[in-house]
Amino acid sequence: MFFKPRFSTKNYSRRGFRLRGNTLVLLFAFFMVGLFLHYGGKTKPVVAFWNDVRQIIGLGRSRADREESNPYKVPEPNSGPDVATDNRSSSESEASDEASDRSSKANDGQSSKTVRFDFEKQVDFLLPVSRSSAGELIRHEGYTLSYRDEFKDAQWVAYPLLDYETTGDADRKNEQFKPDPAVSEGTALPADYTRSGYDRGHLAPAGDFKYSQRMMRETFLMSNITPQTPDFNRGIWKELEELIRTWAVRDNGLYVITGPVLKAGLPTIGKANEVSVPQKFYKVILYCNKPAIRMIGFLLDNEASTSSLKQFVVPVDQIEQLTGLDFFPKLPDDLERKLESKGRSEMVDEWFSN
Structure with missing residues (x-):
């Protein structure tokens, strides 16, 4: 005789702890x-x-x-349209506060660390003058540029680089490339670079404006962007940008002018716009601390290089001949000729040995 349980073991197994689909x-x-x-x-x-x-x-x-975390990877536009928008009215107080703070710090730095020449105090002392075709002058808070619509490129970007501006909390990771609403004929669009094989290369680098998120954001306007080969943008060009920031800290501030060498017949990219692809880029750097003054020029091909930056130092006269620009025209003529005609070895000794 077998004992018959009062409950079903079959039902018990079904009712036990089991994770069902839901x-x-x-x-x-x-x-x-x-x-x-x-x-x-x-x-x-x-x-x-x-x-x-x-x-x-x-x-x-x-x-x-x-x-994905590589800041020099060719980024694609977000899902929004490529439209130039001007949001300055919504943040005028923020801009005013930053500009006032920046001006105050700049004046403090000049008075305590450097002595200015009289010619530095002239209006637009920093800006080059074109000897042929002048572009549209665009002034932003952090930099000024001359935009050539026929190339959809800036022919130069100029700004003072103060030592404190190279450090700060500003971060580039959430910034987006955008058309520049200040350019009357419109700039290239971020999408013009998509699948082109070229980086959206900065002329005034974002890293020069870590002091202010607003000014860093300005560097992502397409008026400040130019087609650069990835290995150039992420390589020797990045190395030069970092060197200049090091010099700005060492020397308590510099004047920087940078841009592409623009000429007819350059290859182009873009669907909505024909964006010229420069073959060469330059930087002209001026240091002033009365009575000391020195100048240096760099001329680089738009391609990868493992050479020392010293190999790209050239007389500023040479860059002027290629670009049709007159750099620092408000310098006294004799001083300007002396600075711009210096050879590579002399400039390397002045800048790299300190």
């Missing part, structure tokens, strides 16, 4: 919500979570994530 879905949903909250609402929490796991077990970040 429960799994709810747990997965809670897991995903938790990831979004933990990673601050990022759009790729699973990727971020996986990268954290990889770092914990010693595998490092994934290759795709490393490439």
Whole structure:
């Protein structure tokens, strides 16, 4: 005679602790919500979570994530349209405060660290003059430029680089390339660079304006952008930008003029616009601290290079002949001729040995 249980073991097994389909879905949903909250609402929490796991077990970040974080990777426009918008009216007080603070710090720095020449105090002392075709003069808070509509490129960008401006909390990672609303005929669009094989290369680099998020944002306006080969933009050009920032800190401030060498017949990219691709780029740097004054010029091909930056030092006269520009025309004539005619070895000794 067998004992018959009062309950069914079959039913018991069915009613035991078992995760059913709906429960799994709810747990997965809670897991995903938790990831979004933990990673601050990022759009790729699973990727971020996986990268954290990889770092914990010693595998490092994934290759795709490393490439995505590269600030010199050719970025694509966001989902919004390529439209020039002017939001200055909504932040006039912010701009005024930053400009006032910047002016105050600049004046303090000049009075305590440097002595200015009289010619530096002239209006627009920094700006070059074109000997042939002048572009449209565009003034932004951090820099001034001359824009050539026929090339959809700036022929020069000029700004003072003060030592304190190279450090700060401004971050480029959330900035977007945008058309410049200040240019009357319109600039190139970010989409003109898409799948072109060229970087959207900065003339006035974002790293020169870490002091102010607003001024850093201005460097992403397309009037300040030019087609550069990726290996050039992320290589020797980046190295030169970093060197100039080092000099600005060492010398308590510099004047910087930079741009492409523009001429007829350059290749172009772009669908909405024909954007000229420069073959060469230049930088002209001036240091003034009365009675000391020195100038140096750099001329680089738009291509990768592993050469020393000293190899790209050229007389400023040579850059003037190529560009049709007159740099620092408000310098006394004799002093200007002396500075602009110096050879490579003399400039290298003056700038690289200190």
